Amino acid sequence: MEWSWTEADSDRLVAWLKARQLVPQDGRPVLKIIGEGHSNITTLVELGDSRLILRHQPVIRANAPDVLREARHIAKLNKAGALAPRVLAMAEAGEALAVPLYVMEHVPGIVVSGDLPEPLRQDPRGMAHAMIDALADLHGIDAAQITSRPLYDPEANRTHFAMMRGLIAKLDGHEGEALRAMAQQLDDRVPDAARQCVVHSDFRLGNLMWAPDLPPRLVTVLDWELSTTGDPRLDLGYFMIAYPAPGITRTPLQDLGRALYQADFPPISELLARYAGRTGRTLADLHWFAAFVAWKTAVFYVLSRQRGEDRYYDDDAHCRAFLGASADHLARRDK
Known part of the structure; x- marks a missing residue:
């Protein structure tokens, strides 16, 4: 999936992350698209020793995978003890970006x-x-x-x-x-x-x-x-x-x-x-x-x-x- 971060989207996301104290208040995180996925976009959010993973849809479309359904499902798996990253926050379309997203912990490996x-x-x-x-x-x-x-x-x-x-x-x-x-x-x-x-x-x-x-x-x-x-x-x-x-x-x-x-x-x-x-x-x-x-x-x-x-x-x-x-x-x- 071809997609890239614009300066405007980066600014909106960083403001949302800081408002929820998910990243340090000082400095600006680096956003790097990672993974080999072909539907939802995965981004590494990095600032100093702080690292998070962001998942979001590239655009709003009728047949797009429901990224918030994915997040809620993982949250249930977290409670059940599954081997899955921990979900930290979710945002509906328009809250942080024009598309829905969720944030999960970064697991080193x-x-x-x-x-x-x-x-x-x-x-x-x-x-x-x-x-x-x-x-x-x-x-x-x-x-x-x-x-x-x-x-x-x-x-x-x-x-x-x-x-x-x-x-x-x-x-x-x-x-x-x-x-x-x-x-x-x-x-x-x-x-x-x-x-x-x-x-x-x-x-x-x-x-x-x-x-x-x-x-x-x-x-x-x-x-x-x-x-x-x-x-x-x-x-x-x-x-x-x-x-x-x-x-x-x-x-x-x-x-x-x-x-x-x-x-x-x-x-x-x-x-x-x-x-x-x-x-x-x-x-x-x-x-x-x-x-x-x-x-x-x-x-x-x-x-x-x-x-x-x-x-x-x-x-x-x-x-x-x-x-x-x-x-x-x-x-x-x-x-």
């Missing part, structure tokens, strides 16, 4: 968004185990602390699938045809939903922050804008298409996490077995969930490209890769 750094490179198995353990622990949180909605609905996966299918019903061109053809294959034996838990919905290497020493240890999980409650296998399916696996088409999510190709990380089967042992869950139909999430992500990429708001989505090879991974996982469903 390493985000692996490029090559695999030292010393983490020395223990790829420890990293992989820490990743899947964090996902298992997130799924172990009592979701009743997060939502008042019913947590058991056997039809939830079919409802989710139907909603996504509706988004492409009138999509033109070869991509629309390809997405509808894959949807037809996914429609065969949609699994009943398991009891819902808190799902992150974007749990991958680039959204994790690591301690700077060994053994590998996560200090927080980032980017909760898509988090909700749902079947835990949706998160596992996403993790599967973001983690390298022989015989499965490489996805853009794996390109974002290219560090996973730079050391001897354990196979995905080892991590899924570890998750099952840690949670006690029965992991049926995981290849369907991986296929569904790959297809769903292709849908989002195509729709994002049509809106023309971020050049990251301009490459139509992204859609082909996700659909390739979806087909590969469906082919393994009955093996």
